[in-house]
Amino acid sequence: MTPTTTTLTTQSSSPTASSPTATASTLPVAPVSSDKMIVFEDVSKFYGEILGVNRVNLQIAPGITSLVGPNGSGKTTLMNLMTGLLKPTQGRISVLGTSPEEPEAMFQKLGYCSQFDSFPRGATAREFIEFYLHVHGYTKQETAELAHAALERVSLVEAADRKISSFSKGMRQRVRLAQSIAHNPSVLVLDEPLNGLDPMARAEIIRLFRSLADAGMYLIISSHILHEVDMMSDNVVLIHNGYVVAEGEVHGVRDEIEEHPIQILIRCDRPQILAARLFEHEHTVEARIHDDRNGLFVKTRRPDDFYLLLNKVITEQNLHVESVAPVDDDLNAVYQYLITSDGGQA
Amino acid sequence: MSLTTEIREPNAATDLKQPDMSRARATSWSLWTRQTLAIMRLEIKKNFLSRRALLLYLMAGLPLVLLSALALFPPPNDELENFSELSQVYAAIYGGLILRTLVFFGCAWVFMNLFRGEVVDRSLHYYFLAPVRREVLVVGKYLSGLIATVLLFSITTVGSVVILYFWRFPTESARYFFDGAGASQMLAYLGVTILACIGYGAVFLIVGLFFRNPIIPALLLYGWEWINFLLPPFLKKISVIHYLQSLVPVPMSEGPFAVLVEPTPAWISVPSLLLFTGIVLFLASLHIRRMEISYAGD
Numbered sequence: 001m002t003p004t005t006t007t008l009t010t011q012s013s014s015p016t017a018s019s020p021t022a023t024a025s026t027l028p029v030a031p032v033s034s035d036k037m038i039v040f041e042d043v044s045k046f047y048g049e050i051l052g053v054n055r056v057n058l059q060i061a062p063g064i065t066s067l068v069g070p071n072g073s074g075k076t077t078l079m080n081l082m083t084g085l086l087k088p089t090q091g092r093i094s095v096l097g098t099s100p101e102e103p104e105a106m107f108q109k110l111g112y113c114s115q116f117d118s119f120p121r122g123a124t125a126r127e128f129i130e131f132y133l134h135v136h137g138y139t140k141q142e143t144a145e146l147a148h149a150a151l152e153r154v155s156l157v158e159a160a161d162r163k164i165s166s167f168s169k170g171m172r173q174r175v176r177l178a179q180s181i182a183h184n185p186s187v188l189v190l191d192e193p194l195n196g197l198d199p200m201a202r203a204e205i206i207r208l209f210r211s212l213a214d215a216g217m218y219l220i221i222s223s224h225i226l227h228e229v230d231m232m233s234d235n236v237v238l239i240h241n242g243y244v245v246a247e248g249e250v251h252g253v254r255d256e257i258e259e260h261p262i263q264i265l266i267r268c269d270r271p272q273i274l275a276a277r278l279f280e281h282e283h284t285v286e287a288r289i290h291d292d293r294n295g296l297f298v299k300t301r302r303p304d305d306f307y308l309l310l311n312k313v314i315t316e317q318n319l320h321v322e323s324v325a326p327v328d329d330d331l332n333a334v335y336q337y338l339i340t341s342d343g344g345q346a
Numbered sequence: 347m348s349l350t351t352e353i354r355e356p357n358a359a360t361d362l363k364q365p366d367m368s369r370a371r372a373t374s375w376s377l378w379t380r381q382t383l384a385i386m387r388l389e390i391k392k393n394f395l396s397r398r399a400l401l402l403y404l405m406a407g408l409p410l411v412l413l414s415a416l417a418l419f420p421p422p423n424d425e426l427e428n429f430s431e432l433s434q435v436y437a438a439i440y441g442g443l444i445l446r447t448l449v450f451f452g453c454a455w456v457f458m459n460l461f462r463g464e465v466v467d468r469s470l471h472y473y474f475l476a477p478v479r480r481e482v483l484v485v486g487k488y489l490s491g492l493i494a495t496v497l498l499f500s501i502t503t504v505g506s507v508v509i510l511y512f513w514r515f516p517t518e519s520a521r522y523f524f525d526g527a528g529a530s531q532m533l534a535y536l537g538v539t540i541l542a543c544i545g546y547g548a549v550f551l552i553v554g555l556f557f558r559n560p561i562i563p564a565l566l567l568y569g570w571e572w573i574n575f576l577l578p579p580f581l582k583k584i585s586v587i588h589y590l591q592s593l594v595p596v597p598m599s600e601g602p603f604a605v606l607v608e609p610t611p612a613w614i615s616v617p618s619l620l621l622f623t624g625i626v627l628f629l630a631s632l633h634i635r636r637m638e639i640s641y642a643g644d
Contacts (some may be wrong), residue, residue, distance in 0.1 A: 085471055085639045107477035114475075116641065118468035120392050134384035135476045137377045179472075 009154040026222050037061060038082070038187065038218060043091030045077055051242040052077040056091070058237065058244065060220060064213045066229040067222040067241035077114065078239065079189050082220070083112045087220075095187055096218075108136075110187040111180035115195070117166045117172055125151065125175045126160040129182050136183055150182035153208065165198035169196035177205070187218040194228060206232045225326060227262065231301035261285040261299040266310070267322040277313045281306065295329065363585050381478050385486025386493065393459065394494045405452045406498040409444055409506045417513040429515045433531070433596050436510055440535055441598030444506065445542055445590060446571060448511055449499050453546035454564045458554035460487040461634075483632040488551055488627060495543040503539045507532050527595075534595040541593070545586040545619045548626035555633050579607040585621075588617040 028233050038060040045052035053074040067075040077146065080086040082093055084100030098106040119128055127323050129147040136334060138146065151160045154174040159167070164175055173196050181188060190209075196204050209232055223229050229236060230250060238246040261283075267290075275287040283302040290296060299308040305325075314321055393399060416426065426435060445499070462472035473483050511519035511528070522528040549567065553560045571587040582588045592609035593616070610618070 001547050080640070085474060087636065087638055102481050103474065104477045107475055110475075112475050114471060115466050116471055120388075120469055120472075121398070122396060130475055131388050134388065135381055135478055137380045137384070137477075148403065164431060180475075336378070 032208055037094075038096065038220070039092075039094045040078075040082075041092040041094075043081060043088045043093055045081055045086060046089045052086070053081070053239070053242045053244075056244050058247070060181055060218060060235075062213070062216055062218050063234035064219045064232055065235045065237060066233040067220065067237050067239055068224065068226065068229050073239045074125055074242040075224075075239055076191055077242070079112070079114075079191050079220065079222060083189060086112075088108065107185075108183070109185055110189065111183065111185035112189045113176045113191065113193055113287055115191040117169070117176075118170070119175070122163060122165070123162050124163055124179070125167070128164060128175060129179045132179060133182055138183075146176075146182050146184070150178040153181065154178045155204070167183060170201050173197060174201075174205075177219060181212075182248060185217075187220070188212065190221045192221065192222055192224075194223065194225070202228070226246065261301045263297055263299045263327040264303070264306070264324060265290070265295055265327050266324050267295045268314075269294070269320045270317070273317055274313060275321060277317070278306075278309065281309050295321035372487075373559045378479065378482050381482050382486040382489065385473075385478075386482060386490040389460070389487055389490035390494060393456070393463070393490070396489055398459075398463075399494075402455055402494070405448045405455075406502045408448060409439065409502055410509060413439075413506055413509040414513075417509060426510070426514065432511060432515075434599075436507060436535075437594065437596035437598045439502070439506060439510070444502060445538065445594075446587065448502065449495070449539060449542045450546060450571065451564075452499060452567060453491075453495055453543055454550045454553075454560075456491045457488070457547045457550035458464070458560045458564065460491055460554060461553060462554035462557075462560055465639075465641065468641050474637075474639060480634045480637075484551075484627060484634055488630075491551070492543055494522070496540050499539050499543060500536055503535050504532060505534070531595040534593065538590050538593050541616065542586070542590050543621050544623050545590070546622040548630075549586065549595055552626050552630045555630055555637075571623060575628060582607055582612070586619070589619050611628060627643065628635050 003143060004208070010061075015286060016111040032172075038058070040056045044054045051074075056078065067078060071076050077086065081088050081111045082095065082100065084103055084106070087100075096109050098109065100106060116122055120131065123131065126147055129150055130143050133143040133146055139334055148157070148160075153158050154177050156171065156174050156178060162174060167175065173193065176192060177190070190258055193209075194205060197205060206228070209221065213234065221229075221233070233250045236250055237244055237249065266274065271289050271293065275289065275298075278284050278287055278296075281300070283300050284298060285301060286297070286299040288297040298306070310324065313319070394402070420426065426432065461470065464473075474480075511522070519528070523532070550564065553563050553567075557563050571585055574582055574585050574587050574591075577585075589610055593612055595610075618630075
């Protein structure tokens with residue numbers, strides 16, 4: 001997206017989308033040097049006859065840009081295309097003037113924290129990061145310094161010499177993050193980077209992303225949790241069925257979130273008591289007890305206020321809560337809204 | 347790890363500037379060399395200094411164990427009692443067991459796993475996300491496999507000779523190796539082993555790249571190499587074993603049904619194998635440049 005984009009604008013639509021107003025347009029290319037932007041030019045990717053992404057035109061400026069869409073919408077495909085792990089069926093991609101066809105140039109500027117949760121067998125966190133810094137061509141001393149700095153950034157120094165196989169999911173996520181930022185790239189691509197992290201670690205990582213973006217980096221982050229996207233992003237790109245359906249500054253999406261209640265599933269004992277208390281909250285739209293009677297679906301227009309209230313009720317009623325998680329269906333409702341109406345149009 | 351530990355915020359002035367690293371100053375060739383060496387070190391550590399290498403060590407050690415057992419517990423009507431027969435005995439052991447079976451399967455195990463193993467482990471993308479030319483990756487991985495197999499099977503080749511000859515006939519063997527043809531024969535066997543690792547290594551590297559389940563093509567190749575002695579002269583030459591067999595100092599008897607052809611001279615065999623290896627590595631590089639990673643179905 002160009003820095004001048006100020007509103008959520010609808011892009012090309014999928015052939016199956018029912019929006020009468022969605023146009024098969026391409027993003028007007030702003031007169032900005034492609035050496036300073038990440039550019040997707042009419043990029044398509046097909047897996048045989050299956051669509052990955054289609055006719056994507058984007059210009060991404062510094063800051064945090066979130067790729068948002070339901071599972072299978074094409075977010076990871078877009079990231080893998082950008083990093084050369086996949087080749088486009090057609091179109092051109094440029095990352096600050098370099099092409100994924102020239103990894104030796106591009107990956108000096110780019111780090112990718114993918115979703116592949118795998119590591120070389122038997123490696124410690126430090127060894128893992130150092131292995132691949134050596135492959136960059138750094139000397140032993142440079143490698144040691146860069147690896148240590150990266151581990152420090154993600155708070156893994158104390159665990160650095162433990163085998164990764166003994167790590168929790170959240171720690172493994174941090175190791176991969178450290179590996180992707182170790183060579184101080186200008187562009188950081190992160191595929192669902194908050195998956196598996198507990199709330200405190202999420203907050204810390206979001207703060208790290210924010211500070212990296214403030215320092216002038218390009219962060220491209222995929223997520224299917226709109227609430228998190230809202231918290232950290234400067235810009236969003238909404239993807240649905242392989243098509244970029246809307247893009248723009250984050251306040252556009254925030255408006256959509258506020259207009260459309262999100263649904264949250266709370267796994268707990270005594271869901272009836274919880275439901276009764278939550279209905280006291282004016283933004284609670286709906287509360288429905290789960291079929292197994294061990295959970296409660298709640299729809300709310302104000303998730304932040306809702307979570308505060310939930311904490312209060314749990315404490316007051318001494319409820320035993322197993323989990324609290326947004327339910328994807330509601331996110332899909334927002335997407336559907338953007339796809340099938342003028343909602344996303346400025 | 348404490349979750350309350352603060353994540354250090356980056357310092358724009360220091361963290362984001364590319365440090366004055368020697369990498370930036372390096373010329374292409376010196377950078378490629380450094381990257382190749384880094385890949386080799388990493389591959390050797392991952393593949394040859396780990397439990398995964400156990401089968402390889404067992405294969406390389408098998409002839410040494412068998413020959414030691416034969417020396418310790420000689421069978422009745424022992425053919426190894428006659429010193430003059432030992433070169434024929436070694437030719438049979440080398441051609442039948444070491445070259446055609448152990449070096450073949452050892453190379454299959456090592457070289458097919460260089461890329462295939464990483465796809466199965468879902469770790470190949472880390473290389474693809476590094477600023478390294480994919481050709482350099484192919485060369486680095488190939489050389490790491492080559493170093494490991496050459497080292498191990500050279501020990502097998504020389505160790506087998508030493509055990510076979512010196513265990514029972516130390517005096518005659520010393521004379522044979524230091525004053526006779528023994529040393530040159532042993533070096534010739536060693537050379538064939540190295541060439542076998544070079545040739546089979548390239549073949550199995552590309553097999554591992556092209557086939558999702560490379561076991562079947564490896565077994566088909568094994569069959570093809572074994573029936574080589576039955577093939578007509580033209581087909582014999584479409585194999586690695588034909589050129590290797592032409593170079594061994596004492597030919598192995600191939601039985602009454604063998605189709606006899608003149609061995610290919612060394613000045614053709616050696617460059618042919620090296621040229622073949624170069625072509626295969628070039629094809630592997632082309633393939634790896636276009637390779638995509640999704641790990642789906644792997």
